[in-house]
Amino acid sequence: MPRRDRTALSDADYANLARFRHLLHGFFEFSESAARREGLTPAQHQLLLAVRGHPGPGAPNVSDIAAALFLKHHSAGELVARTEAAGLVHRVADPSDARQHRLALTDAGEAVLGALTSAHRDELTRLRTDLIGLLADLG
Amino acid sequence: MPRRDRTALSDADYANLARFRHLLHGFFEFSESAARREGLTPAQHQLLLAVRGHPGPGAPNVSDIAAALFLKHHSAGELVARTEAAGLVHRVADPSDARQHRLALTDAGEAVLGALTSAHRDELTRLRTDLIGLLADLG
DNA sequence: CACAGTTATATCGTATCACGACATATATCC
DNA sequence: GGATATATGTCGTGATACGATATAACTGTG
Numbered sequence: 638m639p640r641r642d643r644t645a646l647s648d649a650d651y652a653n654l655a656r657f658r659h660l661l662h663g664f665f666e667f668s669e670s671a672a673r674r675e676g677l678t679p680a681q682h683q684l685l686l687a688v689r690g691h692p693g694p695g696a697p698n699v700s701d702i703a704a705a706l707f708l709k710h711h712s713a714g715e716l717v718a719r720t721e722a723a724g725l726v727h728r729v730a731d732p733s734d735a736r737q738h739r740l741a742l743t744d745a746g747e748a749v750l751g752a753l754t755s756a757h758r759d760e761l762t763r764l765r766t767d768l769i770g771l772l773a774d775l776g
Numbered sequence: 777m778p779r780r781d782r783t784a785l786s787d788a789d790y791a792n793l794a795r796f797r798h799l800l801h802g803f804f805e806f807s808e809s810a811a812r813r814e815g816l817t818p819a820q821h822q823l824l825l826a827v828r829g830h831p832g833p834g835a836p837n838v839s840d841i842a843a844a845l846f847l848k849h850h851s852a853g854e855l856v857a858r859t860e861a862a863g864l865v866h867r868v869a870d871p872s873d874a875r876q877h878r879l880a881l882t883d884a885g886e887a888v889l890g891a892l893t894s895a896h897r898d899e900l901t902r903l904r905t906d907l908i909g910l911l912a913d914l915g
Numbered sequence: 916c917a918c919a920g921t922t923a924t925a926t927c928g929t930a931t932c933a934c935g936a937c938a939t940a941t942a943t944c945c
Numbered sequence: 946g947g948a949t950a951t952a953t954g955t956c957g958t959g960a961t962a963c964g965a966t967a968t969a970a971c972t973g974t975g
Contacts, residue, residue, distance in 0.1 A: 646893055654893055655829025657900075658822065659844060661800060666846050680932080683797065690794025699953065705798060707805050712933050714953055719932095736941045736952040754785055754793055761796075762915045769908060775897060776904045819961080838924065851962050853924055858961095875923040875970045 649774075657771045664764060671756050675749045680706075681720045685750040688726060688740050696739040698731065725749065788913075796910045803903060810895050814888045819845075820859045824889040827865060827879050835878040837870065864888065 665679075672682035687705040691697040697705070703713035717740065720726050725746035728738035742750065804818075811821035826844040830836040836844070842852035856879065859865050864885035867877035881889065 646890055646897075650897065651825065651829040651889075651893060652831060653829075654896060655825050655844070656831075658825065662846055678931090686790065686794050686797065690790040690792075692791060692795075700951085705794070707801055709934065710952070711935090711954065715933080715955095718954090734942070734952085738953080750790075751785055754790060757793060758785075758789065758914060761911070765911050765915045768911060772900070772904050772908060776901045817960085839922085848963065849923070850925065850964090854926095854962080857925090873923085873971070877924080 653771060653774045657768075657775060660764065660767060660771060664760065667760050668757060671753055675753060677723070677725070677749065677753075678719075680716055681723065681725060682750070682753055684716055684720050685725060685742060685746050686754070688742055689747075689750055696729075696741055698737045698739055700737075702740065720746075792910060792913045796907075796914060799903065799906060799910060803899065806899050807896060810892055814892060816862070816864070816888065816892075817858075819855055820862065820864060821889070821892055823855055823859050824864060824881060824885050825893070827881055828886075828889055835868075835880050837876045837878055841879065859885075 668682070669679040672679045675682075677685075683706055684702060687702050688697055691701060691705070693701065699714050699717055700710055702708070702717065703710045706713060706716075708716065717726065717728065717738075721728060725743055726740055727743055728740060731737040731739050807821070808818040811818045814821075816824075822845055823841060826841050827836055830840060830844070832840065838853050838856055839849055841847070841856065842849045845852060845855075847855065856865065856867065856877075860867060863882055865879055866882055867879060870876040870878050
């Protein structure tokens with residue numbers, strides 16, 4: 638059992654966990670403001686990334702996206718609809734299953750995601766050392 | 777300049793960033809469900825942690841919490857009011873500045889935060905290796 | 916020592932977004 | 946081919962952070 642004694646929490650344990658959360662929260666604030674600067678909602682940005690970074694062999698469908706973004710199926714569908722209306726993704730009917738829609742980025746979606754992904758990679762490079770240090774203190 | 781060429785993004789870069797976000801998102805899902813199991817909203821949990829883990833010399837006030845949680849001052853005040861109503865924190869008037877309220881955990885808040893913090897430490901121990909591996913791929 | 920500016924917090928109405936409940940269409944399996 | 950499962954869509958609701966605004970208290974300055 639890797640779990641340590643519950644009574645063993647020190648002030649430093651709380652402070653380290655608080656700092657870890659604060660650091661991650663700061664990263665997400667960065668991410669959200671970067672997305673909004675590009676005219677996207679944060680959720681739309683995450684959708685684009687989930688579509689582009691989908692690990693499977695083919696293009697993801699709405700259910701894949703729901704799983705990737707921890708959403709209910711119909712919430713994922715709503716997000717896809719909003720993002721499609723913004724011209725960033727499009728749905729193509731799956732030829733082998735008429736219930737499903739395969740998702741792909743539009744050229745506009747591809748462009749904006751590229752810019753955002755570069756910015757995020759840079760930001761993570763800046764944060765990496767602190768993050769690893771905190772993880773070492775926490776584990 | 778640490779920034780790499782914007783055109784240098786590969787499929788793997790997108791996939792790695794997507795996996796990184798998915799891993800962190802999963803951690804937050806774990807955190808939120810743990811908080812709700814204890815009868816707290818996720819925001820209330822973060823408030824407790826920010827109070828308990830506050831780095832400064834004294835107890836934090838509402839503005840400190842706003843900064844720690846990336847909230848506007850009045851949103852932090854609303855969160856404190858809700859959490860105080862739940863009996864998890866209390867406000868004590870600062871004797872040297874009647875505008876401020878210093879925040880402290882109640883015994884109930886202390887107990888629930890302790891349980892949650894232990895659980896989070898364990899979860900982070902589980903995730904640490906994957907997280908560090910992904911950070912290495914991303915930077 | 917008034918008063919201008921700043922700081923700390925509170926009130927209220929609004930907007931966003933994911934959700935539950937429900938509905939529909941298609942596929943699959945005895 | 947009828948029952949069941951899967952994929953997605955519609956609609957109303959609730960939670961909560963926010964902007965705009967307000968109030969109170971502190972601080973420095975002349």
